[in-house]
Amino acid sequence: HPENVAAALLGGLVACCQRQDGSVIALKAAWPRALRIVVATPEVQLETRRSRQVLPASVPLASAVSNVQRVAVLLEALRTRNYGVLAEAFRDRLHQPGRCAIVPCLEQLLALRHPDVLGVFLSGSGPSLAAVATRNLPAVAALMTGTFRDAGVNCETRILSVHVAG
Numbered sequence: 001h002p003e004n005v006a007a008a009l010l011g012g013l014v015a016c017c018q019r020q021d022g023s024v025i026a027l028k029a030a031w032p033r034a035l036r037i038v039v040a041t042p043e044v045q046l047e048t049r050r051s052r053q054v055l056p057a058s059v060p061l062a063s064a065v066s067n068v069q070r071v072a073v074l075l076e077a078l079r080t081r082n083y084g085v086l087a088e089a090f091r092d093r094l095h096q097p098g099r100c101a102i103v104p105c106l107e108q109l110l111a112l113r114h115p116d117v118l119g120v121f122l123s124g125s126g127p128s129l130a131a132v133a134t135r136n137l138p139a140v141a142a143l144m145t146g147t148f149r150d151a152g153v154n155c156e157t158r159i160l161s162v163h164v165a166g
Contacts, residue, residue: 011080011163015140031162032081034134035118040144041128042104045108053126063093082092086119086132096122103127104153109144116140 006014006026016026076082076088090111100107103158112120116136123130133143141157148155 007056015075015164019077025053029075029078031164032078032082033161033164034077035083035132035162036134036137037160038131038133038137038140038144038149038157039123039128039135039156039160040109040131040141040148041149042094044104044124044127046102046125046127048125051099051102055095056072058100059094061087066091066093084131087113090119090121090132092121099126103129105129105147105151108151109148112143112147114140114143117143 001019002018002024003014006016006024010028012025012031013029014026015029016024018024022023025122070089070091072086077085079091096106096110099122100110103122106122106129107122109129109131110122112131116133117140118134120129120131124126129144131140131144137159139158145155145157
């Protein structure tokens with residue numbers, strides 16, 4: 001998983017791909033310091049293998065196009081500080097829909113609309129969910145915790161800053 005290693009080494013926002021020869025291109029982009037991440041991790045076990053098994057072997061072209069469009073919008077929104085489009089940029093059609101059946105509260109939190117929440121997405125293959133916000137972070141954390149609690153699931157919530165390496 002070169003994207004995990006690259007992000008850990010470089011900090012901030014890292015885009016990467018693997019070349020045909022196995023080498024990796026990793027490009028660091030600026031992450032706006034104002035954007036914080038609230039991560040809610042439910043107390044459930046979810047093996048990556050199981051999380052991958054719920055994904056389809058192939059995806060419709062429209063879903064692939066939708067995701068590529070949203071990656072472009074996400075990168076430009078972060079660069080231009082246009083945070084009002086983040087919720088749409090996080091709208092995934094490749095891996096999040098299939099995982100709604102195995103990640104508690106995923107569907108409810110992806111649909112979350114609140115003035116302090118800029119967007120929500122599944123963190124990696126799950127089961128953690130991440131919300132992006134600039135203010136009222138404890139209230140966002142409480143909202144996420146309450147959603148899990150209402151579903152009968154305990155969770156740990158953390159308010160994080162993205163590490164921006166010098």
